[in-house]
Amino acid sequence: MDKLLEVEQLTKVFSLGSILSRVKITATDSVSFYIKPAEIFALAGESGCGKTTAAKMILGFEKPTSGTIAHRGKQEAIKGKAWITGGVQAIFQDPFATFNPLRVVDRYFFENVRNFKLARGKAAATEFIDQKLKLVGLSYEEFAGKYPSEFSGGQLQRISIARALLTNPKLLIADEPVSMVDASLRMSIVNLFKKLRDEIGVSVLYITHDLATAYYISDRIAIMFRGNIVEMGTVEQVLMNPRHPYTQLLRESIPEADPARRWSSTVSLTELEQEEYLRRGCKFAGRCPKVMEMCKTVVPEDIIHDDVLVKCHLYSGNGKSKKTV
Amino acid sequence: MNIPILRTENLKAFYVLDMAGKQKVAKAVNEVDLEIRENEVYGIAGESGCGKTTLLKAIFGAFDPPLRLIDGHIFYYMNDLGVDVTTLNANEKRKLRMTYISYVPQGSMSVLNPVIKVKGTYQDFIGSHVRGKTRKEAFELARQHIIELGLPRNILDTYPHQLSGGMRQRVTIALAALLGPRIMIADEPTTALDVVVQRGVIQLLMSIQQKLKNTIILVTHDMGVHANIADRIAIMYAGKIVEEATTTQIFGSPAHPYTRFLIDSLPRFGDKTTRSSVPGNPPSLTNLPDGCPFHPRCPHTFEPCKQQMPDFTHLNADHKVACWLVA
Numbered sequence: 001m002d003k004l005l006e007v008e009q010l011t012k013v014f015s016l017g018s019i020l021s022r023v024k025i026t027a028t029d030s031v032s033f034y035i036k037p038a039e040i041f042a043l044a045g046e047s048g049c050g051k052t053t054a055a056k057m058i059l060g061f062e063k064p065t066s067g068t069i070a071h072r073g074k075q076e077a078i079k080g081k082a083w084i085t086g087g088v089q090a091i092f093q094d095p096f097a098t099f100n101p102l103r104v105v106d107r108y109f110f111e112n113v114r115n116f117k118l119a120r121g122k123a124a125a126t127e128f129i130d131q132k133l134k135l136v137g138l139s140y141e142e143f144a145g146k147y148p149s150e151f152s153g154g155q156l157q158r159i160s161i162a163r164a165l166l167t168n169p170k171l172l173i174a175d176e177p178v179s180m181v182d183a184s185l186r187m188s189i190v191n192l193f194k195k196l197r198d199e200i201g202v203s204v205l206y207i208t209h210d211l212a213t214a215y216y217i218s219d220r221i222a223i224m225f226r227g228n229i230v231e232m233g234t235v236e237q238v239l240m241n242p243r244h245p246y247t248q249l250l251r252e253s254i255p256e257a258d259p260a261r262r263w264s265s266t267v268s269l270t271e272l273e274q275e276e277y278l279r280r281g282c283k284f285a286g287r288c289p290k291v292m293e294m295c296k297t298v299v300p301e302d303i304i305h306d307d308v309l310v311k312c313h314l315y316s317g318n319g320k321s322k323k324t325v
Numbered sequence: 326m327n328i329p330i331l332r333t334e335n336l337k338a339f340y341v342l343d344m345a346g347k348q349k350v351a352k353a354v355n356e357v358d359l360e361i362r363e364n365e366v367y368g369i370a371g372e373s374g375c376g377k378t379t380l381l382k383a384i385f386g387a388f389d390p391p392l393r394l395i396d397g398h399i400f401y402y403m404n405d406l407g408v409d410v411t412t413l414n415a416n417e418k419r420k421l422r423m424t425y426i427s428y429v430p431q432g433s434m435s436v437l438n439p440v441i442k443v444k445g446t447y448q449d450f451i452g453s454h455v456r457g458k459t460r461k462e463a464f465e466l467a468r469q470h471i472i473e474l475g476l477p478r479n480i481l482d483t484y485p486h487q488l489s490g491g492m493r494q495r496v497t498i499a500l501a502a503l504l505g506p507r508i509m510i511a512d513e514p515t516t517a518l519d520v521v522v523q524r525g526v527i528q529l530l531m532s533i534q535q536k537l538k539n540t541i542i543l544v545t546h547d548m549g550v551h552a553n554i555a556d557r558i559a560i561m562y563a564g565k566i567v568e569e570a571t572t573t574q575i576f577g578s579p580a581h582p583y584t585r586f587l588i589d590s591l592p593r594f595g596d597k598t599t600r601s602s603v604p605g606n607p608p609s610l611t612n613l614p615d616g617c618p619f620h621p622r623c624p625h626t627f628e629p630c631k632q633q634m635p636d637f638t639h640l641n642a643d644h645k646v647a648c649w650l651v652a
Contacts, residue, residue, distance in 0.1 A: 046521055047518075047519045183590075184586065191599065194599075215597070256549060259553075259576055263528070269521065
């Protein structure tokens, strides 16, 4: 099987504190997954779970402490070929931070076209850019000559996607692309990812904490908690029938747009995040409603249970232990 | 019993901008009539740029330039007397703040003073609104309050940067509730927070409301949050209220086309069929269309929509909608 991206045992350790007291936080801990062509893979979890750190390592912004990243089977050096040839592109959370507010947005597009030699001459370049804008539902006329502040958040995010599509990437890394967009407008952006997958075979690594949109567009999903992948499988299996207690918590915390189905219990939140990162044993033990004695001292293994990977002692009897699925 | 605690009458608050001699007017709150009751959670929903934050500022009496009160009244009902806030001076308004009405602004996690511990902010706050308390007594009051709300007791001794965004948000909400205000206004309290923390913040608001039996006015674009906590919801579009009803009615039988779009655009578990957003873009408040402001985006537009803003039609005692389709 042709794997567009394969990440194995990816780990990043940060050292925080002063000379007198240093603490090591493993932001990303032995994370392994792969993405196929024409697939939307969601990496989901709370703030501070390590998903953005994983994305930064994949994009080459951070150097992994250990582990490997392979684009199309080739393990790349950081800032290697995949990035430079445009095979992988990124879309970030805040479209207003993506573009320099003092520059007209079309300048970025023309520059990219020139740098990657995508078209010759102004007329061809304009035509090329117009095609990409049409893919995201915009036209060149409404886009040309404007500054970022002249667009709404939703429009500017679609422009970011158009910019990412200029080099015909095979993989888009979208880090919380709709978190800053109004809930009612998220569909238009998320539908766009679906369309790109279906019509031109682009894969998307969709990083989010919004499980509802993750369910809506993803094929497979990995749930992260404090650096580890705790559950991974197809989106139907993981979100409609969550096995890990943390996935269950995430699933029930989503506010449903139905007043007949309100939250029935109160949630207890973590006090200081750092404490959870430094736990021995399972990091979720402090908040888990199904915690057992062994959870507090023994780190759970990755267990395959009905084709879903779960990192939880509750399943150690009925599945096979394995490193990656 | 439906006892009103706050009422606006034909409220008009515009931003008057003067750029190089040319005047631009953003009609952020454009003839709004609201009646909010005691002991309820009242939600205001709408897209970014519809004027919801301005409506909250107006209700709070914060008319700082370029925001100007153009017309209308705002009444606070205290001890059966209606006080017209538009007639009060700055000092009188300040006396009301925090004891009668408090405001949790958007992005309020940034409201905490970053160079002093959280307890310092609480003590300063108590010091400026309550007479005759020493720093020590103020600290005790703060500590009691935090514990009652179920927040970890050691947060008073931390600096804001040591707390996560969600925890800072809860600390700010607890601060706004400290003096037991009859009305608490929360502007997008859960934006930028992830799903589990959002639930914690909403549950904190609910526990405060149940304890104080006061009124919470909650503004957010997230209909899922409204479904979970609001008793009644008002849908706002381009400076106007287009529909108001109980939560069950809004979700069960939305009457205005815009409300229907807002609800249909939310993804649901178990359903992967294609959903769509509200088409088009919201209008600029400085350049509103004639007639109903939603008509350029509405799939059911017909002649009267382009000419005149519809009045409210009452579908029943609690449900009113401003739409020519229903009139």
